[in-house]
Every structure is written in structure tokens, then in C-alpha cells.
Amino acid sequence: MKYLDEYRDPELARRLLSRIEEIAPGDRVIRLMEICGTHTVAIFRSGLRHLLPSTIRLISGPGCPVCVTANEDIDRAIWLAKQPGVIVTTFGDLVRVPGSTSSLNVERSNGADVRIVYATIDALQIARATPDRQVVFVGIGFETTAPTVAAAVKQAAAEGLVNFSVLPVHKLLPPAMGALLEEGNLQLNGFLCPGHVSTVIGASAYEDVVNRYGISCVVAGFEPLDLLHGIYLLVECVVKGTPQVLNQYRRAVSRDGNAAARRLMDEVFEPADSTWRGLGPIPLSGLRFRNSWRRFDAGERFSMPVIQVREDPACRCGDVLRGLMEPPQCTLFRKVCNPQNPKGPCMVSGEGTCGAYYRYHTESL
Amino acid sequence: MKQRTVQLDQGSGGRATHELVKGLFVEAFRNEFLLEMNDSALVQLNGGRIAMSTDSYVVDPVIFPGGNIGSLAVHGTVNDLAMRGARPLYLTAGFILEEGLSLETLEQVVRAMGEAARESGVLIVAGDTKVVPRGKADKLFINTAGVGVVPPGIHVAGQNARPGDAVLINGTIGDHGMAVLCKREGLAFENEIRSDSAPLHDLVRQMLEVCPRIHVLRDPTRGGVATTLNEIAQQSSVGIRLLEEALPIGEDVAGACELLGLDPLYVANEGKLLACVPADEAEELLQVMRRHPLGAKSRRIGEVTVEEPGRVFLKTRIGGHRLVDMLRGEQLPRIC
Numbered sequence: 153m154k155y156l157d158e159y160r161d162p163e164l165a166r167r168l169l170s171r172i173e174e175i176a177p178g179d180r181v182i183r184l185m186e187i188c189g190t191h192t193v194a195i196f197r198s199g200l201r202h203l204l205p206s207t208i209r210l211i212s213g214p215g216c217p218v219c220v221t222a223n224e225d226i227d228r229a230i231w232l233a234k235q236p237g238v239i240v241t242t243f244g245d246l247v248r249v250p251g252s253t254s255s256l257n258v259e260r261s262n263g264a265d266v267r268i269v270y271a272t273i274d275a276l277q278i279a280r281a282t283p284d285r286q287v288v289f290v291g292i293g294f295e296t297t298a299p300t301v302a303a304a305v306k307q308a309a310a311e312g313l314v315n316f317s318v319l320p321v322h323k324l325l326p327p328a329m330g331a332l333l334e335e336g337n338l339q340l341n342g343f344l345c346p347g348h349v350s351t352v353i354g355a356s357a358y359e360d361v362v363n364r365y366g367i368s369c370v371v372a373g374f375e376p377l378d379l380l381h382g383i384y385l386l387v388e389c390v391v392k393g394t395p396q397v398l399n400q401y402r403r404a405v406s407r408d409g410n411a412a413a414r415r416l417m418d419e420v421f422e423p424a425d426s427t428w429r430g431l432g433p434i435p436l437s438g439l440r441f442r443n444s445w446r447r448f449d450a451g452e453r454f455s456m457p458v459i460q461v462r463e464d465p466a467c468r469c470g471d472v473l474r475g476l477m478e479p480p481q482c483t484l485f486r487k488v489c490n491p492q493n494p495k496g497p498c499m500v501s502g503e504g505t506c507g508a509y510y511r512y513h514t515e516s517l
Numbered sequence: 518m519k520q521r522t523v524q525l526d527q528g529s530g531g532r533a534t535h536e537l538v539k540g541l542f543v544e545a546f547r548n549e550f551l552l553e554m555n556d557s558a559l560v561q562l563n564g565g566r567i568a569m570s571t572d573s574y575v576v577d578p579v580i581f582p583g584g585n586i587g588s589l590a591v592h593g594t595v596n597d598l599a600m601r602g603a604r605p606l607y608l609t610a611g612f613i614l615e616e617g618l619s620l621e622t623l624e625q626v627v628r629a630m631g632e633a634a635r636e637s638g639v640l641i642v643a644g645d646t647k648v649v650p651r652g653k654a655d656k657l658f659i660n661t662a663g664v665g666v667v668p669p670g671i672h673v674a675g676q677n678a679r680p681g682d683a684v685l686i687n688g689t690i691g692d693h694g695m696a697v698l699c700k701r702e703g704l705a706f707e708n709e710i711r712s713d714s715a716p717l718h719d720l721v722r723q724m725l726e727v728c729p730r731i732h733v734l735r736d737p738t739r740g741g742v743a744t745t746l747n748e749i750a751q752q753s754s755v756g757i758r759l760l761e762e763a764l765p766i767g768e769d770v771a772g773a774c775e776l777l778g779l780d781p782l783y784v785a786n787e788g789k790l791l792a793c794v795p796a797d798e799a800e801e802l803l804q805v806m807r808r809h810p811l812g813a814k815s816r817r818i819g820e821v822t823v824e825e826p827g828r829v830f831l832k833t834r835i836g837g838h839r840l841v842d843m844l845r846g847e848q849l850p851r852i853c
């Protein structure tokens with residue numbers, strides 16, 4: 153763990169902070185969005201927001217996979233869990249997200265077989281161990297997790313596992329960044345881009361955003377010094393007026409990313425339109441099975457009816473995800489909505505913006 | 518969406534447990550002792566004060582580096598008594614065994630229990646054994662209850678923290694939870710992480726000898742240091758400020774937590790105590806604690822404040838501030 157301590161050094165942090173202060177303009181506000189939920193949490197955990205000059209505003213974005221999963225997809229997972237003989241497997245937080253009328257967690261305590269797994273491979277193992285049951289993996293996540301799901305599907309095919317399928321709810325980040333900017337009311341000056349996703353898609357994946365919208369993208373790691381360095385680079389780009397892609401996280405992210413992982417993903421999936429909570433449908437921002445793999449699509453395997461989706465009008469997750477509102481501005485925040493009784497996914501998820509505010513933020517600090 | 522069944526996180530020791538206990542048990546059993554929500558209750562008996570406590574153990578795996586469910590069941594209840602300043606005297610033990618449990622395992626557990634009791638100077642004076650059919654329990658569950666006497670002049674309780682108090686801990690945090698988790702998940706690190714499970718009453722006795730005015734003692738078991746400090750903050754209506762750089766965390770525990778995305782502040786301990794003590798006595802106490810075998814790495818980790826009553830916050834290494842909430846969700850089920 154020694155190696156991480158050097159990214160947490162208080163003295164270096166102080167120096168970076170004073171350099172940010174030096175270059176930050178006094179007369180206008182710079183608005184930077186950290187897209188990724190892991191960044192949001194890391195920023196809160198280090199208490200960094202309070203240390204930045206007041207002209208630098210950090211806005212949390214739509215980068216928590218659980219949060220952006222649309223209600224209809226949650227409902228579909230719940231429908232699957234209610235089918236006789238079906239085991240639904242997925243990552244932790246998703247089970248607690250309220251859908252239209254229920255959650256996987258509630259269905260589990262009512263007798264549905266819902267299991268939390270740590271990796272797609274664990275779901276495969278469950279399928280092997282229970283050949284008489286249908287095992288569905290609810291595949292959420294960005295470009296980081298999609299290749300592992302593709303690998304699991306290929307493995308299932310190789311083993312002839314006929315009781316394994318995936319409900320693909322994967323999302324692609326760069327199209328969502330474009331959609332946010334298209335909306336036009338955020339007035340962003342830069343994106344702090346996620347370290348994990350970028351290991352797969354590479355820093356070059358953001359060039360399109362820079363070229364089309366003239367906004368800087370800096371890929372950053374998750375330690376306090378990574379974040380401060382990333383913010384420094386972004387502020388510098390904004391002040392100098394030189395929009396570009398910069399990679400602060402060289403120790404993990406390359407320009408071109410992980411080609412093998414992307415090939416795997418491309419082999420099994422193809423880009424498709426996808427609905428994001430808050431952002432609505434975004435062209436080519438999700439993944440669906442290619443024809444030759446469609447037999448692994450849980451949506452095809454079970455003839456799912458059209459589910460009547462009901463959104464909770466009081467929950468403002470959509471606005472939070474678009475960076476238009478901070479959670480304390482939601483009238484339900486803390487009073488009615490809390491991690492024990494979450495009204496929306498942004499409160500459920502360990503990486504959700506509302507959850508991060510709830511756990512780490514207090515106005516008086 | 519009304520919840521109609523018990524969910525796992527209601528046993529986590531965190532906020533959900535808290536709400537279940539407060540909303541259901543305390544309501545139904547309503548009495549002044551329970552309302553205090555302390556580790557053990559103090560009752561008057563023949564003019565003396567008796568501390569009483571009970572705890573059930575469902576840890577999986579039953580044997581882990583640094584102990585097993587048997588020694589844990591003794592230490593846990595001994596510590597609950599010690600946290601009121603009591604001298605633990607007698608324990609009872611109830612066993613729920615699953616059909617098919619290996620007798621060798623049972624023997625190992627019970628022997629460890631006997632040893633732990635001898636070491637802690639308590640007698641296990643009554644017990645009960647039930648066997649349930651295979652699959653109706655997981656290997657074995659143990660319940661222990663205990664009583665101890667509280668010497669006159671000692672008033673240690675969760676509601677006694679005062680602004681200005683120093684917050685002390687007797688060593689590294691997160692050891693027990695990570696030892697159990699690593700064993701369960703088959704994770705190996707350079708050095709095996711061992712549970713810190715240990716009886717704390719002797720350390721407490723020595724602490725109270727030099728500082729009978731200790732305000733609060735609590736053992737941060739399930740839910741970890743963060744949850745226990747939140748409980749103290751609420752019971753005493755004070756704020757608590759922690760210093761991130763002062764938190765003692767073993768290198769392997771820090772590494773394992775990093776890898777698994779866990780926060781050591783929420784990981785269970787079974788041989789640690791948190792103390793809120795008058796600031797002017799903190800140094801002397803720390804010296805006493807450090808001389809005790811269970812306190813060599815004792816540290817001052819924070820202070821009790823007037824601001825933010827009911828809440829815990831943390832000054833981060835880089836100088837920022839943030840809240841430290843109670844445990845939420847089921848971070849680590851069946852850790853004790």
C-alpha cells in the first residue's frame with residue numbers, strides 16, 4: 153500500500169492547491185464536471201470541495217451505472233426475478249434500487265432468488281451449479297464491465313451452458329457526455345474523466361468531445377493528489393483557452409486503452425440506443441447482443457411483456473444526474489429520502505451523488 | 518414500497534439495525550434500562566450495581582485466524598460488560614447446532630470457549646443446547662449472556678461524552694472484520710490478517726484506576742468505529758471530530774480494504790475500545806494503555822465537540838472535512 157501513500161501526501165496536496173489558487177480566475181466561475189461516481193465519492197471522502205477556490209465549481213455527473221439504469225430496466229429485472237425457476241444475479245447496489253412498484257431486494261425477501269455477485273464469472277458458476285434453473289445476469293456498468301460480461305457469455309457458449317443469459321443494460325460514457333452538452337444549460341468548462349472506464353476506451357476516446365464542443369477532458373485517477381492534479385490541468389486548459397484531452401492517470405490509462413477488451417466487447421455486443429435515467433434515450437449509448445449471440449439475451453429468452461413504467465415524480469434524480477441540481481435542493485433529501493429508505497437510485501448507490509452528499513456532506517463544514 | 522420481511526442489513530449493526538431495535542424491540546419491551554441503548558444494562562441488586570448483557574454469534578467461517586466463534590462469544594460478552602466499567606463474573610452459553618456439524622469442530626470451539634473464559638476470569642455457569650435439522654441453521658450459532666459488578670464511583674455510559682473530551686482507541690482498527698472476510702473469501706495477503714478478538718476488562722480496570730472519570734467506553738464491533746462513534750454522538754448529543762491521519766490502521770488491513778473497496782472505519786473490531794475522557798487526563802491514560810499488552814498502539818484519534826451534535830466528522834489528510842455516517846447496507850454480513 154506504500155505506493156498509494158505518495159498520492160495522499162498532505163504537503164504535496166497543499167502545494168497543488170496553492171497552484172490551483174494562483175491560476176484560478178478571480179472574476180468568473182469555472183464549472184467542471186466529474187462524470188464518474190467513483191470520482192464523486194473520492195472527492196467527498198477527501199473533503200476536497202471545501203479546499204478549492206470559490207470560483208471553481210465541481211458538478212457531479214451521470215457516471216454511476218446503478219443510477220443511470222432506467223426504471224424500465226429495473227422493472228424488467230424484477231419481472232425476471234418473479235419468474236418461476238429463475239435466479240437473478242447482479243452487482244450489489246442494484247438490488248436496492250426502487251423500480252416502479254418494487255425492488256429486487258423486496259422481491260428477494262418475498263421469496264425470489266436474487267443473488268449478489270462480485271463478478272460475472274460468479275453468475276456463470278451459479279449456472280453450472282444449478283443446471284435445472286435459469287440464471288440471468290443483469291449486466292449494468294460502463295465500458296469497464298461490458299468486456300467481462302462478453303467474456304462470460306463466450307465462456308458459457310464454449311461450455312454449452314444453456315441456462316445462462318444476460319439482461320444487457322450496459323452504457324457507453326462518451327455519448328452521454330455529448331448528450332449533456334447538447335442540452336446546453338450546464339455551461340460546463342471541462343470534464344474530469346473516469347480512470348476506470350478510460351483504461352478500456354483510452355484517453356483518445358474523448359477527442360471527439362473536445363473537437364465537437366471545444367471542452368477539455370482530463371483523465372484522472374482516484375487519489376486526492378490525482379484529483380487535485382486533474383483539476384489543476386483542467387483549470388489551466390480553461391484559462392489558457394486550449395481545449396484538449398490530457399491524461400493525468402498515465403500509470404493506468406494509455407492513449408488507446410485496452411484493445412483486447414474492446415475487441416471482446418465488439419465481438420459479442422454492438423452499440424444500440426439506450427435510455428438513461430434523467431437523460432432519456434441517447435443514440436448509440438448502450439450495448440445489445442449481436443445477432444449471433446442473441447440467444448444469450450434474457451430479453452429474448454423469456455417473452456417479457458411490456459411493463460407499465462411509473463416514475464416517482466418527487467424524486468429529482470434525473471436533474472441530479474444531469475448536474476442541474478445538487479441533492480440538498482431536493483425537498484426529499486435527508487427528510488424522506490435516505491440510504492435506508494431511498495426514493496431514487498442516486499441515494500441507493502455507493503457511488504450515487506445523493507448518497508455521497510448524504511454520507512459525507514454537511515453544509516456547516 | 519413497504520417492507521414486509523426482515524432484510525439482511527437489519528443485522529448489520531448499522532443504521533438499519535438501529536432502527537429495527539429502536540422501532541420494535543425497545544418499543545415492545547419499553548423500560549428505562551433498554552432506552553439507554555448501552556452495551557449492557559446497569560441494574561440495582563441488593564444495593565450493588567450489576568451489569569447485564571447478551572449477544573449472539575453467527576460468524577461464518579466459525580474458525581478464523583486469531584480465534585473462533587467460541588472464543589469470540591466469550592470475549593464479546595465480557596467486553597460488553599467491561600464497557601460499563603463492570604468486572605465480568607458469570608456467563609451463560611446457548612448453542613444452536615446444525616445436524617451434521619463435525620464433532621471435531623464443536624470440540625475445538627467449546628475448548629476455545631473454556632480457555633477464553635478462564636483467561637477472562639469468568640465462569641460459564643449455565644447453558645443450553647439445541648440441534649436443528651440440516652439446513653435449518655448454518656453449522657453453529659452461540660448466544661452468551663453475562664453479568665458483572667460495577668465498582669462504586671464508576672459512571673461509564675454512552676450518554677456521558679462531554680465537549681472537549683479526547684477520543685482514544687487502544688490500537689489498530691478493522692482487524693477482526695478483515696480477518697474473517699479474508700478467510701471467508703480465500704484472500705491471502707503477505708501476512709495473515711488476524712482477528713483482534715480479546716477480553717478488554719483488564720485494560721479497562723487499569724484505565725479506570727488512573728482515571729475513574731472516564732466518560733464513555735464502547736467497543737466498536739459490528740458497524741465499526743464509525744457506527745459506534747455515531748451512536749455516542751447521538752446518545753450524548755455532541756459532535757465528534759476525527760483526525761484521519763491519527764487513525765491507526767494496519768498496513769495489511771488497509772491494503773485489503775483498498776482492494777475490496779471497504780472503509781476500515783466500518784469494519785468490525787472485537788478487541789478494541791473507544792474511550793471519551795477528559796482531555797487533561799488523556800495523556801496519562803494513553804501511557805497506561807500503551808503499557809498494557811492490549812493497548813500498545815493506543816492513540817488519541819479525535820475530540821468531542823459542541824458543533825454538529827449527533828454527528829461524526831473527519832478532518833482528512835489533505836485538510837478537508839467530511840461527515841462520517843453510520844454503517845448503511847450490509848457491508849459484511851455474519852462477521853460476528
Ligand code: SF4
Nearest residue numbers: 468469482489496506
Ligand atoms: S435525494 Fe432522493 S428523492 Fe431526491 S433526487 Fe436524490 S434520490 Fe431522488
